[in-house]
Amino acid sequence: MRVALVLREVWTGLRRNMSMVISVILVTFISLTFVGSAMLLQSQINQMKGFWYDRAQVAIYFCNDGDTGDQCAGEATEEDIAAVEAVLESEAIDPFVRNFEFEDREQALENFQRQFAGTQAVEFATEDSMSRALRVQPSSPADASVVAEATRSLPGVLEVQDQRRLLEPIFNVLNIASLAAVVIAAIMLVAAVLLISTTIRLSAYSRQRELGIMRLVGASNRFIQTPFILEGVVAALVGSLLASGAILALVQWGVQGYLAPALPTYPLVTVDAAMLVVPVLLGIGVVLAAIAAAVAIRRYLRV
Amino acid sequence: MILFDNVSKTYRRKARPALNEVSLEIQAGEFVFLVGASGSGKSTVIRMIMREERANTGDIHVLGQRLASIPTRKVPFFRRNLGVVFQDFRLLRNKTVYENVAFTLQVIGKSRGFISEAVPDVLQIVGLAGKASRFPHELSGGEQQRVAIARAVVNKPPILLADEPTGNLDPTTSAGIMALLARINEGGTTVVMATHEASIVDAMQRRVIELDSGKVVRDEKSGTYGVSVAATGSTGKAPESKGGKKAASKKSEKGAKA
Numbered sequence: 001m002r003v004a005l006v007l008r009e010v011w012t013g014l015r016r017n018m019s020m021v022i023s024v025i026l027v028t029f030i031s032l033t034f035v036g037s038a039m040l041l042q043s044q045i046n047q048m049k050g051f052w053y054d055r056a057q058v059a060i061y062f063c064n065d066g067d068t069g070d071q072c073a074g075e076a077t078e079e080d081i082a083a084v085e086a087v088l089e090s091e092a093i094d095p096f097v098r099n100f101e102f103e104d105r106e107q108a109l110e111n112f113q114r115q116f117a118g119t120q121a122v123e124f125a126t127e128d129s130m131s132r133a134l135r136v137q138p139s140s141p142a143d144a145s146v147v148a149e150a151t152r153s154l155p156g157v158l159e160v161q162d163q164r165r166l167l168e169p170i171f172n173v174l175n176i177a178s179l180a181a182v183v184i185a186a187i188m189l190v191a192a193v194l195l196i197s198t199t200i201r202l203s204a205y206s207r208q209r210e211l212g213i214m215r216l217v218g219a220s221n222r223f224i225q226t227p228f229i230l231e232g233v234v235a236a237l238v239g240s241l242l243a244s245g246a247i248l249a250l251v252q253w254g255v256q257g258y259l260a261p262a263l264p265t266y267p268l269v270t271v272d273a274a275m276l277v278v279p280v281l282l283g284i285g286v287v288l289a290a291i292a293a294a295v296a297i298r299r300y301l302r303v
Numbered sequence: 304m305i306l307f308d309n310v311s312k313t314y315r316r317k318a319r320p321a322l323n324e325v326s327l328e329i330q331a332g333e334f335v336f337l338v339g340a341s342g343s344g345k346s347t348v349i350r351m352i353m354r355e356e357r358a359n360t361g362d363i364h365v366l367g368q369r370l371a372s373i374p375t376r377k378v379p380f381f382r383r384n385l386g387v388v389f390q391d392f393r394l395l396r397n398k399t400v401y402e403n404v405a406f407t408l409q410v411i412g413k414s415r416g417f418i419s420e421a422v423p424d425v426l427q428i429v430g431l432a433g434k435a436s437r438f439p440h441e442l443s444g445g446e447q448q449r450v451a452i453a454r455a456v457v458n459k460p461p462i463l464l465a466d467e468p469t470g471n472l473d474p475t476t477s478a479g480i481m482a483l484l485a486r487i488n489e490g491g492t493t494v495v496m497a498t499h500e501a502s503i504v505d506a507m508q509r510r511v512i513e514l515d516s517g518k519v520v521r522d523e524k525s526g527t528y529g530v531s532v533a534a535t536g537s538t539g540k541a542p543e544s545k546g547g548k549k550a551a552s553k554k555s556e557k558g559a560k561a
Contacts, residue, residue: 005409213393217454218382219410302375 002223009227013203014234020199021235027195028239028289029246031188032281036247038181039277044269045174051267053141056163060084060134060151063158067131071157076132080156084134093150096143100136108133131158189288192239196232196289197296204228204300211300221301225294232293233286240285244278304462304493305329305352310361312347312517321347323517324361329495331461334488336504337497338528339514345497348514349466352495353385354378366461383411386455386463386492390470392447394439394454400426401435404454411458425457429483445476449483456487463487465496469503477503501528 014021062081063072081102088097103111108130113122138144141164148160204211214224251274260268305328312322322344329335337345350356351363354370363370366384373381394403401422408418426432429449439447448468455463465484469477481503488494498504504511504527511526512519521529 002409002412209393210395213395213406214410215379216382216387216393217407217410217458218379218385220379221376223410223412 006223006227006230010230010234013207013227013231016206017199017203017231020195020202021231024192024195024199024232024235024289025239025242027188027192028236028285029242031185031192032240032243032285033246034181034185034188035284036243036274036277036281037250038178038185039280040247040251040269040274041174041178041181043273045171045178047267047269048174049141049171052167053164056141056144056167058136058138058144058147058151059161059163060136061131061158061161062133063156064128064131067158069158071153071155073155076156076158080154081132081134084151084154084157087150087154088134088136088147093147096139096146098137098139100134103133103135105130105132189284192236193288193292196236196292199235200228200232200293200296201299203231204297208300215301224301225297228297229290229293232289232296236285236289237282240282243285244281247277247281248274250274304331304333304366305495306362306364307348307351308362308364310351310358310363312351312356312359320359320517322351322358325514325517325519326361327512327519327522329493331493332488332491334485334494334507334509335496336507336509336511336526337495337514338499338504338511340499342516343514344517345499345514346466347517349387349464349495349497352462352464353387354381383458384460384462386452386458386460388448388451388455388463388465388468390467392439392444392451392471394447394450396439399436399438400431400442400450400453403439403450404457407454407457413458421457425453428456428486429453443476444472445479448472448476448480452480452483452487456492460492462493462495465494467498468496469498469500474502478506481507504528 062076062084063069063074065075085100085102087093088100105127109125109127112125112130116122116125136147138147144162144164148162151157152160211224248271251269251271255268256271259266307325307327310322310325311320313320325344325348337348339345347356351358351370352365354363354365354373357371365381368381370381395406398406404422404425405418408421413421423432423435426435429452431446431449431453434442434446439450442450448471452468463484468484469480472480477500484494484496485507508525508527511521511523511528513521513529
């Protein structure tokens with residue numbers, strides 16, 4: 001009986017305030033889409049970090065004749081190279097190193113030619129201009145800096161390149177993008193909350209007479225406020241569902257359908273990851289709407 | 304039943320108190336008129352009994368409860384013991400007579416079965432049995448006030464508060480409303496009515512509490528409106544004869560049940 005009455009009140013309220021309800025739906029939709037995008041972008045960043053950091057090596061380059069490095073005194077000798085290898089195998093450093101291999105000038109040139117195939121640089125590259133190097137695979141991405149520090153100042157070492165460092169700018173850009181999405185989402189959520197409370201106030205205002213009579217005859221506060229809270233929650237829920245649909249569609253067709261075939265070796269977010277975002281979006285939408293509506297209606301409950 | 308003990312009330316941003324150390328006691332089953340000029344504090348007394356306003360100083364007890372100690376959250380439940388009628392009826396325009404009365408019971412969570420019995424009963428009592436499916440704008444002022452009274456008493460409250468219930472009605476219609484209130488009172492309901500219509504007060508010969516500038520200046524059993532109108536008070540009975548008798552004659556045993 002009372003449930004039916006409350007639901008009927010909700011329906012009346014929604015219908016009477018149609019244009020406001022639609023704006024609530026749209027604003028929640030957009031703001032939660034941004035929230036979802038930010039979350040997916042974060043998970044994409046983490047996945048890429050795992051993928052790339054795992055492959056990131058520490059390259060220890062040795063001096064050539066004529067190189068001007070602090071540790072360079074002409075071409076690095078075989079002893080210098082052996083000393084660096086000995087450090088990598090030493091008890092202190094070994095736990096941080098998974099494996100390493102030596103790359104001579106011939107291999108270096110091959111790698112170089114493959115990497116820069118089709119550019120002019122290939123024509124000028126000679127075996128003599130290449131540096132010999134030790135390519136070290138650290139045990140974990142975080143260990144790269146230990147390896148770099150331990151070998152940097154050894155004699156004959158021209159330069160130690162921590163490839164993880166090279167990736168950092170890329171991740172910085174991605175992080176800033178996801179931060180921007182979070183900021184936009186937060187601003188939009190504030191707008192959504194304010195809009196919901198305005199809508200509910202308007203709805204209550206248009207039903208002031210009923211509310212006055214309800215209070216007069218002793219309707220409990222919960223009975224009076226429930227229809228309004230549900231009204232806000234229903235509108236926000238519709239917006240959240242739209243946002244969830246948009247996120248799923250974006251991953252299904254945008255990422256998996258379009259990006260994945262173009263970048264076959266990249267680890268991209270999957271629909272499964274997007275499915276995890278959906279309950280979060282629904283939760284945020286419903287909870288924020290309920291709180292906003294409850295606060296908005298409080299003024300009408302004063303006896 | 305209703306007890307005011309040295310109650311004072313000053314509204315915010317007003318220097319003069321609306322009520323100034325008012326003490327009064329109303330027993331169960333009484334019919335009491337609150338009279339006085341506009342601004343004398345009649346409505347304030349009604350609103351304070353409903354706990355719509357709170358006293359600045361002094362204590363109010365209604366139905367054995369000290370109003371100051373009822374938490375705001377519990378006020379709706381306290382209100383279910385009071386029926387209230389106003390000058391402006393306060394009916395829902397988009398609901399029929401039946402729905403207006405049923406609405407009260409719905410919002411306090413009464414069962415469908417209870418509602419379908421209680422509403423026709425009370426409409427019978429107020430003399431609107433045949434107009435259950437009319438909308439308020441299709442009714443006369445007197446009939447609308449009867450709907451409001453039906454709504455106020457459908458839950459069989461021990462106290463009925465009426466704030467100028469006849470203020471918008473002509474004398475004949477007013478007499479009918481008064482007869483109805485009298486019959487509800489006979490059924491055991493305590494009635495407190497604020498009014499400034501001398502003829503009605505004089506005709507009823509009930510207890511009169513007169514307020515002036517927030518003070519009780521007179522409290523008489525079976526009194527008249529005031530000294531100035533007392534001399535002509537004897538003519539006050541005239542309006543009661545017509546409409547009043549008609550409403551009262553039917554179904555007085557039903558009224559007693561209420």
